[in-house]
Amino acid sequence: MKRRTFLKGIAGAGSLAALGGAGITRAFADDKVKMGFVYVGPRDDYGYNQAHFEGKSAVAKQGWVKAFDEENVPETIEVIKTMESMINLDGAQVLFPTSFGYFPHILKIAEKYPKVMFLHCGGLWDASKHPKNVGSYFGYIDEPVYLAGIVAGHMSKTGKLGYIAAIPIPQVLRNINSFTLGARSVNPKITTNVVFTGGWANPVKEAESANSMVDQGIDVLTCHVDSPKVVVETAEKRGVMCCGYHTNQAVLAPKGFLTGAEWNWSKVYADYAEMIKGGKTIPNLVRGGIKEGIVKSSPYGAPVSDKARKHADEVRAKFMDGSMVVYKGTIKDNKGNTVIAAGKEYKQTDIWLESMDWLVEGVIGAAKS
Amino acid sequence: MSHEEIGLFGILFAVLGGAIRVGTPFLFVSLGECLTERSGRINLGLEGNLVMGAMLAYGISYLSGSPWLGVAAAAGAGAMLGLLHALLCQQPRVNDIAVGIALMLFGTGLAFFWGKPFIQPSAPHLPSLSLGAWSDSPALRSALEINVLFIAGIVLAPLLAWFFRNARWGLNVRCAGESTEAALAMGLNVNMIRLLATMAGGALAGVGGSFLSLYYPGSWNEGLSSGQGLMAVALVIFARWDPVKCVYASLLFGGAAALGPALQSAGITWGYYLFNAAPYVLTLAIMIATSSAKRRLPGLPGVFSNLK
Numbered sequence: 015m016k017r018r019t020f021l022k023g024i025a026g027a028g029s030l031a032a033l034g035g036a037g038i039t040r041a042f043a044d045d046k047v048k049m050g051f052v053y054v055g056p057r058d059d060y061g062y063n064q065a066h067f068e069g070k071s072a073v074a075k076q077g078w079v080k081a082f083d084e085e086n087v088p089e090t091i092e093v094i095k096t097m098e099s100m101i102n103l104d105g106a107q108v109l110f111p112t113s114f115g116y117f118p119h120i121l122k123i124a125e126k127y128p129k130v131m132f133l134h135c136g137g138l139w140d141a142s143k144h145p146k147n148v149g150s151y152f153g154y155i156d157e158p159v160y161l162a163g164i165v166a167g168h169m170s171k172t173g174k175l176g177y178i179a180a181i182p183i184p185q186v187l188r189n190i191n192s193f194t195l196g197a198r199s200v201n202p203k204i205t206t207n208v209v210f211t212g213g214w215a216n217p218v219k220e221a222e223s224a225n226s227m228v229d230q231g232i233d234v235l236t237c238h239v240d241s242p243k244v245v246v247e248t249a250e251k252r253g254v255m256c257c258g259y260h261t262n263q264a265v266l267a268p269k270g271f272l273t274g275a276e277w278n279w280s281k282v283y284a285d286y287a288e289m290i291k292g293g294k295t296i297p298n299l300v301r302g303g304i305k306e307g308i309v310k311s312s313p314y315g316a317p318v319s320d321k322a323r324k325h326a327d328e329v330r331a332k333f334m335d336g337s338m339v340v341y342k343g344t345i346k347d348n349k350g351n352t353v354i355a356a357g358k359e360y361k362q363t364d365i366w367l368e369s370m371d372w373l374v375e376g377v378i379g380a381a382k383s
Numbered sequence: 384m385s386h387e388e389i390g391l392f393g394i395l396f397a398v399l400g401g402a403i404r405v406g407t408p409f410l411f412v413s414l415g416e417c418l419t420e421r422s423g424r425i426n427l428g429l430e431g432n433l434v435m436g437a438m439l440a441y442g443i444s445y446l447s448g449s450p451w452l453g454v455a456a457a458a459g460a461g462a463m464l465g466l467l468h469a470l471l472c473q474q475p476r477v478n479d480i481a482v483g484i485a486l487m488l489f490g491t492g493l494a495f496f497w498g499k500p501f502i503q504p505s506a507p508h509l510p511s512l513s514l515g516a517w518s519d520s521p522a523l524r525s526a527l528e529i530n531v532l533f534i535a536g537i538v539l540a541p542l543l544a545w546f547f548r549n550a551r552w553g554l555n556v557r558c559a560g561e562s563t564e565a566a567l568a569m570g571l572n573v574n575m576i577r578l579l580a581t582m583a584g585g586a587l588a589g590v591g592g593s594f595l596s597l598y599y600p601g602s603w604n605e606g607l608s609s610g611q612g613l614m615a616v617a618l619v620i621f622a623r624w625d626p627v628k629c630v631y632a633s634l635l636f637g638g639a640a641a642l643g644p645a646l647q648s649a650g651i652t653w654g655y656y657l658f659n660a661a662p663y664v665l666t667l668a669i670m671i672a673t674s675s676a677k678r679r680l681p682g683l684p685g686v687f688s689n690l691k
Contacts, residue, residue, distance in 0.1 A: 027650065039462070055605070055606070056499070056502055056604060057607050058499070058502045058503050059502060059604060060503060067434050071386060086495075086605065108418065144495075170632075176648065207646070207647070207648050207650065208652075209644050209647040209648050209655075210655050210659075211643075211644070211659065212643075212649065212656060212659040212660075215604070215605075215606035216606065216609055217602060217604065217606060217607050218405055218599075218600055218607075218609060218611075218640065219596075219598040219599065219640070219643070219644055219659070220643040221404075221601070222397075222401050222404070222405060222489035222640065222645070223644035223648060224399065224649070225400065225401070225404075225647070226393065226641070226644050226645040226647075227399075227648040228392075228521075228525065229393045229396055229397050229400075229521070229522035229526075229648075230393045230522075230648050230649055231393075232648070240606075241604060243602055243604070243607075244600045244601070244602050247505070247600075247601060247602060248600065248601075251601075252525065256561065278414075304386060308643040334463035378650045378652065380650050380652035380653060380655075
């Protein structure tokens with residue numbers, strides 16, 4: 015075949031495909047609710063991205079919803095390309111860029127597409143600064159993390175807990191603090207060592223941190239990274255206990271798994287879909303904890319004592335009836351300053367907690383490097 | 384032992400253990416690259432072999448129940464990628480560095496594509512030897528929990544050095560790397576030597592990948608390699624194309640990677656970004672220290688002398 019005829023052939027095929035493309039777009043131009051999801055990592059990472067993917071899959075089961083997603087999208091200009099193609103090619107009405115670091119990129123294009131709602135998973139949206147078609151949703155996952163802290167506090171023999179975290183942003187610090195406060199409500203002498211690995215997914219560093227922590231006598235490990243699989247498996251291998259995060263990791267550590275904090279995104283995404291279907295305005299800020307069903311605890315693992323279960327269940331009941339306040343004075347940071355004065359209370363809904371940049375007394379680690 | 388002493392020894396053990404645990408993939412990739420470069424080819428694509436090897440080893444180990452079969456598969460896949468590199472580079476006017484970069488993207492992309500079903504399941508791991516059973520310190524015991532692949536690598540390095548120095552085939556490899564013309568004049572099949580050396584080097588890199596997924600950290604996912612394959616290529620320059628020095632360099636890089644987490648878990652909380660970047664800073668420092676516009680690097684195979 016001559017090169018020219020070959021090229022002609024390609025051009026022909028291309029225009030056919032383009033025609034086909036137009037046809038498809040028309041076929042889908044119906045009144046389905048169109049939702050786009052973007053993940054920073056793989057859909058099946060046993061962690062953060064899987065939790066969102068499970069939520070997307072649940073909402074996609076509704077016949078009147080068309081949900082599409084893309085995984086492994088870096089927190090760079092790439093996410094802008096992904097979002098724009100979801101808007102222009104798939105006709106997305108609402109986008110869920112689920113990673114924390116997507117936020118600045120959302121702001122770059124939000125004003126260009128005023129009819130699309132951009133809902134960011136995390137706490138950065140500010141009514142006074144950001145456009146109306148941007149919003150944020152997040153769960154008070156530190157409630158089940160606090161409960162995990164109580165269980166860890168009961169179960170730890172050495173009184174040393176370990177937290178392997180990605181980077182010191184407010185949500186991560188809040189989890190570390192709640193975990194430590196939960197554990198210290200059992201035994202005020204307990205300490206939590208923190209390692210910041212510097213990235214959301216760095217398996218070698220996570221395994222190395224877990225090993226170093228066990229070497230230092232830490233006997234309960236937990237983590238806030240995209241996929242807790244490596245940390246949970248390393249803890250099991252080294253014969254220490256662990257608490258999970260994002261989704262249920264009990265099967266990975268049958269001997270040492272205590273409990274964990276999980277997202278329940280299927281409910282959140284279903285609620286959004288209903289709002290769009292019903293033609294309601296989408297709220298810019300959606301928050302909720304155990305009570306609202308946005309987060310939950312993993313079932314207790316085999317080693318958890320009855321005493322620990324009972325204590326955690328009592329506090330869970332308090333979260334359910336709304337009487338539990340985690341951030342209640344006097345709370346000191348780990349440098350000795352009083353951050354919450356005696357008698358002062360910050361309820362979960364308090365937006366002040368979302369700018370947390372300190373670590374509570376008992377945490378060995380630094381919020382700023 | 385006081386609390387602080389445990390902390391300091393803990394750091395020491397963690398860095399020691401980390402040097403071995405984190406260093407093993409570096410060791411295999413750098414030995415492989417050393418062999419390939421000694422024959423007169425640069426294969427920058429070993430990162431692809433590493434990731435491909437990690438994925439296949441995990442998948443095969445999960446499906447067959449035998450981690451050793453997984454290691455064999457990783458070596459096979461690495462050899463195949465090496466073969467592809469060698470065949471492409473034999474063509475006229477093909478640049479081996481460009482082919483290497485292309486194969487790196489090809490290998491990682493293919494591994495991500497095929498690896499999807501293996502992210503969730505848990506595969507059987509490679510066994511290890513407990514060399515620290517005599518000690519009553521759990522930290523030391525864990526640091527001396529040595530994987531058989533590491534021992535294989537340690538044995539392989541002096542063997543490879545002997546091969547280059549004394550074996551007829553080893554001398555042929557070196558000859559091909561020193562001067563294509565001389566090798567041709569000797570009647571050697573230079574292309575075949577380079578093809579075999581690239582395949583063997585690729586296989587070693589694949590084995591390095593299997594260590595990542597089947598032992599440490601012992602799981603397959605798409606973020607598994609943080610550029611170990613690329614760093615190991617830089618490490619060969621640092622080791623002056625000497626297999627035995629590759630061992631020391633790998634241990635040094637492994638220890639550097641373990642330093643950040645070890646210091647933080649001992650409660651040293653300042654400067655963690657700096658310590659976490661230690662291996663990369665080390666790579667950069669080596670590159671700066673060893674580059675020179677005037678002289679040829681000691682140990683650099685002759686055919687690369689025009690590259691500088």
